[in-house]
Amino acid sequence: METAARPLTRIQQEKREVILEAALDVFSASGFRGSTIDQVADAAGMSKPNLLYYFRSKEEIHATLMERLLHTWLAPLHEFDDGDDPITEIRGYIRRKLEMARDFPRESRLFANEILQGAPRIMSLLEGELKQLVDKKARIIRKWMRAGKIARTDPYHLIFAIWATTQHYADFDVQVRAVLGPDRDGEGRFEDAARFLEQLFIGCLKA
Amino acid sequence: METAARPLTRIQQEKREVILEAALDVFSASGFRGSTIDQVADAAGMSKPNLLYYFRSKEEIHATLMERLLHTWLAPLHEFDDGDDPITEIRGYIRRKLEMARDFPRESRLFANEILQGAPRIMSLLEGELKQLVDKKARIIRKWMRAGKIARTDPYHLIFAIWATTQHYADFDVQVRAVLGPDRDGEGRFEDAARFLEQLFIGCLKA
DNA sequence: GCATTTTTTGACCGGTTGGACAAAGGTTAG
DNA sequence: CTAACCTTTGTCCAACCGGTCAAAAAATGC
Numbered sequence: 001m002e003t004a005a006r007p008l009t010r011i012q013q014e015k016r017e018v019i020l021e022a023a024l025d026v027f028s029a030s031g032f033r034g035s036t037i038d039q040v041a042d043a044a045g046m047s048k049p050n051l052l053y054y055f056r057s058k059e060e061i062h063a064t065l066m067e068r069l070l071h072t073w074l075a076p077l078h079e080f081d082d083g084d085d086p087i088t089e090i091r092g093y094i095r096r097k098l099e100m101a102r103d104f105p106r107e108s109r110l111f112a113n114e115i116l117q118g119a120p121r122i123m124s125l126l127e128g129e130l131k132q133l134v135d136k137k138a139r140i141i142r143k144w145m146r147a148g149k150i151a152r153t154d155p156y157h158l159i160f161a162i163w164a165t166t167q168h169y170a171d172f173d174v175q176v177r178a179v180l181g182p183d184r185d186g187e188g189r190f191e192d193a194a195r196f197l198e199q200l201f202i203g204c205l206k207a
Numbered sequence: 208m209e210t211a212a213r214p215l216t217r218i219q220q221e222k223r224e225v226i227l228e229a230a231l232d233v234f235s236a237s238g239f240r241g242s243t244i245d246q247v248a249d250a251a252g253m254s255k256p257n258l259l260y261y262f263r264s265k266e267e268i269h270a271t272l273m274e275r276l277l278h279t280w281l282a283p284l285h286e287f288d289d290g291d292d293p294i295t296e297i298r299g300y301i302r303r304k305l306e307m308a309r310d311f312p313r314e315s316r317l318f319a320n321e322i323l324q325g326a327p328r329i330m331s332l333l334e335g336e337l338k339q340l341v342d343k344k345a346r347i348i349r350k351w352m353r354a355g356k357i358a359r360t361d362p363y364h365l366i367f368a369i370w371a372t373t374q375h376y377a378d379f380d381v382q383v384r385a386v387l388g389p390d391r392d393g394e395g396r397f398e399d400a401a402r403f404l405e406q407l408f409i410g411c412l413k414a
Numbered sequence: 415g416c417a418t419t420t421t422t423t424g425a426c427c428g429g430t431t432g433g434a435c436a437a438a439g440g441t442t443a444g
Numbered sequence: 445c446t447a448a449c450c451t452t453t454g455t456c457c458a459a460c461c462g463g464t465c466a467a468a469a470a471a472t473g474c
Contacts, residue, residue, distance in 0.1 A: 011421085011471095030324065033241030036461060050422050052463065109323055112378070116316055116323070117237065119381045126385035134386050151410070156387060157403035164375035165368050171319070172371070174326045178333035179341050180363060196364035203358070203411040218451085244432060255433085257452050265432065 108170035308377035315377035
């Protein structure tokens with residue numbers, strides 16, 4: 001039914017990487033609907049038909065991008081696990097998420113764009129894999145609370161708050177920079193944010 | 208140089224309202240580039256040329272929408288003022304912001320879309336009006352800290368955290384609902400969020 | 415060298431989109 | 445009734461966009 005799937009050549013893999021990198025740039029800046037194949041092709045340094053030789057359609061580029069994104073995006077939450085010290089564990093999770101906002105802002109914005117549009121392409125993943133993962137972590141957090149290791153609160157909304165505050169520095173970057181002003185520009189804002197968020201979450205959970 | 212600007216008739220004002228309401232629906236769901244004038248016209252119950260009789264262009268609809276949006280969007284922060292009890296003041300601000308996320312999710316998403324795209328149309332407002340407003344409020348918060356009424360922390364990142372956590376329930380609504388699952392669906396999540404956020408912010412600031 | 419396969423490109427196509435326009439239909443004032 | 449104005453619509457257009465295709469160019473295998 002299908003032509004024998006011969007493995008990708010070295011050059012094919014490389015070109016696909018170049019295209020995905022360019023597409024991440026363009027899609028994260030203008031959204032999927034707001035971007036054109038020509039823009040991606042330009043950014044990738046090739047012609048439109050050439051790009052379409054490596055990916056069958058614009059949709060396929062986006063799908064490939066989303067698949068990779070989700071893998072790396074959930075990694076920090078996977079690492080979050082039942083350790084000796086809950087405070088250390090939560091602090092580590094916040095730090096990792098904030099580092100991702102700093103180092104992978106394009107991925108964060110691409111994800112935010114998808115959710116904002118109602119997450120049509122990844123809804124099943126949100127309701128399945130993501131929900132189950134969060135459920136598992138929420139159970140760990142509840143155990144810590146019952147053991148009296150941290151203050152009692154809603155674990156789901158705690159996770160939402162960590163997501164919201166950390167991703168804010170990637171998704172709303174222009175606003176953050178505009179409000180902080182030119183004098184407080186530079187990468188220092190991420191260290192300030194790290195200090196603040198630690199105080200906010202840990203200070204609240206220790207009580 | 209310009210034709211005498213005669214006042215809008217009653218019917219013109221009403222139709223413009225209908226169009227803006229429809230455009231808010233469409234733009235907030237699909238983004239500006241992802242929406243078409245036809246979609247807006249359909250949602251407004253009129254033909255495309257008729258819509259373009261009331262607004263010169265798609266761009267003008269969006270600009271009008273953004274102008275209004277920003278006015279209502281900054282209202283809660285304007286209310287936030289130097290009162291007797293800092294805790295009451297901050298709690299009130301969080302509550303108002305969360306109510307806006309609940310009652311005006313379309314406005315929140317439209318704003319988020321604009322910021323995500325780099326805020327090309329409102330950059331000057333962010334660097335001017337918004338920055339000055341936040342600077343003023345940050346000074347108030349610092350005064351409270353110096354007076355020992357609340358714990359010391361970075362007032363700017365405190366405001367960012369309040370924005371991020373509250374708007375998250377509008378902008379990432381589908382994700383929140385997917386993770387909470389069908390059993391915890393309904394409007395109850397806003398009350399849970401209110402309780403959690405109060406505990407998070409107030410609990411941290413009282414220390 | 416030559417044959418075969420892979421890569422690249424220019425030209426093209428059908429559908430969509432923002433917008434123009436003139437004509438038709440309504441409304442209001444005298 | 446009629447003249448002036450306001451509102452609505454059908455039609456059209458030029459630009460754009462995703463995608464095809466055949467043919468040229470380059471790489472590869474022998």
